[in-house]
Amino acid sequence: MATRVLIIEDEKVVGEAIAEALLSAGFEPRWVRTLADAPDPEGFAAVVLDRMLPDGDGLELLDVWKGCGMALPVVVLTGRTGLADRLDAFEAGAIDWLPKPFFPQELVARLRARIAPAGAGPLVSGGLAVDPDTAEVRVQGEAVSLTPQQLAMLVLLMRRAGRVTRRSQLSEASERTVDSQIARLRQHLGPEGARIRTIRGLGYRFD
Structure with a gap:
């Protein structure tokens, strides 16, 4: 069964281009044009969310989903390119951000990097266990949020x-923001956090 991706984008040309690119890449897109038409995200592997919609800011919907415990990947699209706008998207719970205009193929590539392959199952390494499908993380058996x-x-x-993962691969945010997120991540992981090593001038590596 194809991986389902929800698109919330009011611009006809943009929405059609995204849906076509996703379909060609083997995904099953569902496209709506307003916040009111957005279905329950349950059952979708990822969401492509425009900020400027006819009935409000897309981040308002993201705030609601976040409050309900939704943890699936959300890529925010926006014509706003200021740092404050990017930070707003990440603080609302987005995992990635693309400025308009953009290449639909790049969006597809970003989604592929964020969506767990079907049947991939949990990631287990030492005392760390992560299930991308359920967003469950455990350190030495203890649940971590x-x-x-x-x-x-x-x-x-x-x-x-x-392998080294560059900051630009982890997020479109500034290097300082990425470093701050990694620092918080290490804290949450306790002793397992030390396994995320800083590779100076390059990025990070999980050992």
Whole structure:
């Protein structure tokens, strides 16, 4: 069964281009044009969310989902390119951000990097266990609560264990913001956090 991706985008040309690119890449897109038409995100592997919609700011919906414990990957699209706008998206729970205009193929590539392959199952390494499908993280058997951004970063680092992951691969945010997120992630992981090593001038590596 194809991986389902929800698109919330009011611009016809943009929405059609995203849906076509996702369909060509083997995904099953569902496209709506307003916040009111957005279905329950349950059953979707990821969401592509525009900020400026006819009935409000897309981040308002993201805030609601976040409050309900939703942890699936959300990529925010926006014509606003200021640092404050990017930070607003990440603070609302988005894991990635793309400025308009953009190439639909790049969006597809970003989604592929964030969505767990079907049947991939939990990631287990030492005392750390992560289930991307349920957003469950355990350290030495104890449940740990992470933000969607921190979870996405941890999953990517674990999948690339032993290899350097650049800051730009982890997030579109500034290097300082990425470093801050990694610092918080390490704190949440306790002794397992030391396994996320800083590779000076390059990024991070999970050992």
